[in-house]
Amino acid sequence: MFELLGIPPQALLGQLLLGLINGSFYAVLSLGLAVIFGLLNIINFAHGALYMMGAFVAWMLLNYAGIGYWPALILAPLIVGVFGIVLERLLLSRLYHLDHLYGLLLTFGLALIIQGLFRNYYGISGLPYRIPDALAGGYNLGFMFLPKYRAWVVVASLVVCFGTWFMIEKTRLGAYLRAATENPVLVGAFGVNVPLLIMLTYGFGVALAGFAGVLAAPIYSVNPNMGADLIIVVFAVVVIGGMGSIMGSILTGYFLGLIEGLTRVFYPEGSAVVIFVIMALVLLVKPEGLFGRAT
Amino acid sequence: MSDAQTANALLSVRDLNGWYGESHVLHGVDFDVQEGEVVTLLGRNGAGKTSTLLAIMGILGKRTGAVTYNGAETIAMAPRQIARLGIAICPEERGIFAALNVDENLMLPPRIADGGLDLERIFELFPNLRERRRSQGSKLSGGEQQMLAIARILRTGAHLLLLDEPTEGLAPVIVQQIGRTIAALKKEGFTIVLVEQNFRFAASVADRHYVVDQGRVVDMIPNRELDANMDKLHAYLGV
Structure with a gap:
């Protein structure tokens, strides 16, 4: 077998796969944040907590109701989405006329409350969630071992990300959403129910986080802090990609996951900070982000 | 104006007050628009013409008074x-x-009702748009943007069109095209309230003119009496 800079290819490919998995979560989560920020003007700091909720709802469905992984993949995002809609109606909708900072503070507080509640009832040691039987095991590709579940995570996230992109960029509903992101007053003056559109958008963005949570449950243990750990990196991803762009947030998510993986191979000490270094560089050179529109 | 006229009016505005944030910009606007009419609001910059349209649509900050439609x-x-x-x-x-x-x-x-124009008719009125259907909104010229802004409210079945300075900043040839379009829309049965600075243009398309000053309607001049009232109008508009 060939070697690259003294790195065995198994290690390189293994880390790239791991990077792609992390990138899948970055992409799905930063996509939801971008959609929410675009229309609601809210920096949704509760996103990590809602991702964690998605994983917990899947765990609860299995352990309290005997409902397995596949139904949970649909049900948990729906439940988290409805929870998000309740938050939007009761709390967030009062903040739209204020500065971004208020939405950030409110959702940050909500995140702490949600995480605190789960910590109180389930502790922090983490709960196991089994990989579904159909996705147990893996493929031996000759040069590396590919666990089926990890391949599934990458495929599922790609489908969801590009499905969302298609819906926003190519459909009539998406045209309403893009138009309302630019000028909600005028869209309302054409007879469109903009408050309903906003509510459903938040529900959808949050459901994406819930979906990522279900995907994550069998890989990472189901833990009240799982979202808090991830969300900081995801915000860095969003800053690098630029808040405004749907495709930008998707591509940046996968790209930074891979960069992180590569760093783990060539300079493991830097893997925890490489995304933040890139964020600092991007902010210096192109403050609106790689795909952002200057405002 | 007579009560009979008011009773038949498609749009009737009474004592309309409006606020843009903290500032009180409309101080009791009164006017009527009959079915099928083209009516202009003339006045100086800042007189309250645009605010009146926004208030009729409900998108000025706050409004009181009465606005009845149909x-x-x-x-x-x-x-x-x-x-x-x-x-x-x-x-x-x-x-x-x-x-x-x-x-x-x-x-x-x-679409809010039947009776809007179909796409074929819209592209007849605005042939330039047909060739640019795939172009991004940000890539259009000023004239094309204006045509698109008018075109998109024609297919919804809306019957009363509020047009805010459709000729502003456009080349004379495009101003003429928009003038012809407004005449064609009147023939199609649309009722139009037009805000204009350019009263030569306004005179070429409208039935009646309301003069707006300091957030009120101060006069009404039928288009056929425009020549006789030129001096008065010049005084209102300060030109």
Whole structure:
């Protein structure tokens, strides 16, 4: 077998796969944040907590109701989405006329409350969630071992990300959403129910986080802090990609996951900070982000 | 104006007060628009013409008074409900969505009633748009943006069109095209309230002119009496 800079290819490919998995979560989560920020003007700091909720709802469905992984993949995002809609109606909708900072503070507080509640009832040691039987095991590709579940995570996230992109960029509903992101007053003056559109958008963005949570449950243990750990990196991803762009947030998510993986191979000490270094560089050179529109 | 006229009016505005944030910009606007008429609001910059249109649509900050359309009182309605009665606006800044292409901009306003123009008729009125259907809203010239802003409110079935300075900043040949379009829309049966600075243009398309000054309607001049009232009008407009 060939070697690259003294790195065995198994290690390189293994880390790239791991990077792609992390990138899948970055992409799905930063996509939801971008959609929410675009229309609601809210920096949704509760996103990590809602991702964690998605994983917990899947765990609860299995352990309290005997409902397995596949139904949970649909049900948990729906439940988290409805929870998000309740938050939007009761709390967030009062903040739209204020500065971004208020939405950030409110959702940050909500995140702490949600995480605190789960910590109180389930502790922090983490709960196991089994990989579904159909996705147990893996493929031996000759040069590396590919666990089926990890391949599934990458495929599922790609489908969801590009499905969302298609819906926003190519459909009539998406045209309403893009138009309302630019000028909600005028869209309302054409007879469109903009408050309903906003509510459903938040529900959808949050459901994406819930979906990522279900995907994550069998890989990472189901833990009240799982979202808090991830969300900081995801915000860095969003800053690098630029808040405004749907495709930008998707591509940046996968790209930074891979960069992180590569760093783990060539300079493991830097893997925890490489995304933040890139964020600092991007902010210096192109403050609106790689795909952002200057405002 | 006579009570009979008021009773028949498609749009009737009474004692309309409006606020833009903290500042009180409309101080009791009164006027009527009959079915099928083209009426202009003339006045100096800052007189309250645009604010009047925004207030009719319900998108000025706050409004009080009475605005009845087709017999329905709209003062407490949300803009989307007012739109659903059959009123549509073409705003001064045109409001073309940069992230949408021409087709998407055109198809954006939902249909609210039967009787809107079909796409074929719209492209007859605005042939330039047909060739640019796939172009992004941000890539259009000023004239194309203006045509698109008018075109997209024609297919929804809205019956009363509020046009805010459709000729502003456009080349004379495009101003003429928009003049012909407004005449054609009147023939199709649309009722139009037009805000204009350019009263030569206004005189070429309108039935009546309301003069707006300091947030009130101060005079009404039928178009056929415009020549006789030129001196008065010059004094109002300060030109």
